Amino acid sequence: MSRSVNWGIAKIQMAARRKQAIVAILGVTFGVSMFITLMSFMKGVNHFLLDVISSATPDIVLYADQRKTVQFTVPAELNKDGREIIFFEHGRKPQSQGKRIRNARTLLSAIRRDPVVAAVSPVVTAQVFLRHGSSIANAQFLGVSIGDAEDVLKLSAKLTSGNIRNMEMSDNGIILGKGLADRLKIQIGDWVNVSTAQGVKDRLQVCSVICYGLGSIDNSRAFVHIRRMRQWMGKGNDFTTEFFISLRDPELSEFAAPTFAGRYGYRADTRAQSNSYYLTIIFVQNMMTYIVSLAILLVAGFGIYNIMNMIINGKLNDIAILKAEGFSGKDIRQIFLSQSVFVGIAGALLGVIFGTIFTFLISHIPIPKSDLTSIPYFPVRFDPMYCVWGFLFGVVCSFLAGLIPAFRAAKMDPLSILRR
Amino acid sequence: MNKVLIAEHLNKYFHEPVESQVLHDISLSLDRSQFVTVMGKSGSGKSSLMYVLATLDTDYDGNLFICGERMTGLTENQLAQFRNRHIGFIFQYHYLLPEFTALQNVMIPGLKLKHKSSAQVRDDAMALLEQMQMGKFAEYLSSKLSGGQQQRVAIARALINHPDIIMADEPTGNLDSANTAIIFDIFRKLADEGNTIIAITHDMDFVRKADAGFEIRDGSLSSYIEGAKK
Known part of the structure; x- marks a missing residue:
């Protein structure tokens, strides 16, 4: 009251x-x-x-690490002013071109058998020039076998036009990021000229356009058949630069990545690591x-x-x-x-x-x-x-x-x- | 128990700005239905005495009993409750809450006491306002009333809980002679109705209306004047 x-x-x-x-x-x-x-x-x-x-990225990427940083130390007693000097040499030039994964075929079947793995896709990546008429663009090509890539990355969910089947059927198909397609003023069914860093030239037909919504990916990414990439590079049919792995339980990637890295001797990045930016x-x-x-x-x-x-x-x-x-x-x-x-x-x-x-x-x-x-x-x-x-x-x-x-x-x- | 108020050997000191004694060994007692005034010049300590008697000031030596209960040493909350029930206040300034109507101002102490339903408190408050001839101003905001009217509302407020003792601190200090006369009459009437009143004043006319008068000089209760009426 x-x-x-x-x-x-x-x-x-x-x-x-x-x-x-x-x-x-x-x-x-x-x-x-x-x-x-x-x-x-x-x-x-x-x-x-x-x-x-x-x-846009799998749970885990397994790849050969090219970013070698070497450290030299000049001991204090060798130095005039008596101080220790440490040199870092970053980005040492690799001895042979290509950061390939060796024994990819045995690795692939080993990873496939792993019970925590849901799907795995061997990938070959390379920077490739695209030309359509007078428009030129530089793209990050992901050479994949479309079925595997679909299992790992669910490509079909992000396609804005065309469908995944066209790509599977066509031998010389390409899936372009939307930004790339816009920049090249290109449409489905059009042919586009490509030239690789090795100087190989080829023609591909646009099967689908993929759109993630983020310019930095859509403006640079394209998918092609992995065998085509291997041909351009003059490599055998087990040449692989990366494995894209999706897990049955994505939450486990924090634990699975170091295990893979240790077991297979290559670097394994989780999605969080590959997208730290x-x-x-x-x-x-x-x-x-x-x-x-x-x-x-x-x-x-x-x-x-x-x-x-x-x-x-x-x-x-x-x-x-x-x-x-x-x-x-x-x-x-x-x-x-x-x-x-x-x-x-x-x-x-x-x-x-x-x-x-x-x-x-x-x-x-x-x-x-x-x-x-x-x-x-x-x-x-x-x-x-x-x-x-x-x-x-x-x-x-x-x-x-x-x-x-x-x-x-x-x-x-x-x-x-x-x-x- | 006929003594409403007993004060024994009250001493009070001010510590700021310099140590000084305001009240010197004051003892007094008040019978029920007695109307006394305390007279004194400005600075004589009469207001200080009033605040001690009113239990608003607890910083004193000595003993104070009101209605047989010892006030000295009670906590602030206990004192607040006691004042609510037993003491009615009238100050020189009316201290009405400006956002409230005259009626609401009178009702607040009654609502606080909670001895009656709010409807009853309302009826009582209305009756008191009528008694002060303020009935037709009941719904006026108190800030819209004149000084004499405000003081009459303040008196009604002091009476709402039928206090055992009414304490007034220069109740006519801010008023012109016409209003002063009205307030005097009200006090006299209240005294005749059997209320116990202690009023601080420096107005001899007021003293003459009372039953008895004390004079306070330099902090001592120095003389006792028998009132004109008794």
């Missing part, structure tokens, strides 16, 4: 200071809605990037989002703190008489704290509503057409949990911000006010 008297007083005081209350509420609303919007947006972008990564972006993006959201809520909290302090400074007389009339410190604290909590709840509720609206609006903003991505709208993933978190953050921040002023009011000595 005493609570209802306190709440009644708090309510009437709030109503009398409607403008200040609205400003405080809007502060929280802004913080919470931005939190929800930013989180949804961030999750959307992350999800998009992760989706691209997981469809994107994962770094995602990490930085997460941090930024959290920091910005928290900063906004913090500022809203300071707003409440200020406004509550102002209200209390203007209410010294009221506090004094309430205390003289028999209201305890606890009652006074309740009166002012409930105002902060009201601001918090109202602001957070509005924030949830506006956050949802903003998120919806962002998901309908078209992305200007560019080389970077080929998705039509800003990627957004809305999760009701963000609303719950945003709401809680908003209320807790307001509560904390109101705590200090409320305690100050509760501790105020009525005498010091009455004496004036």
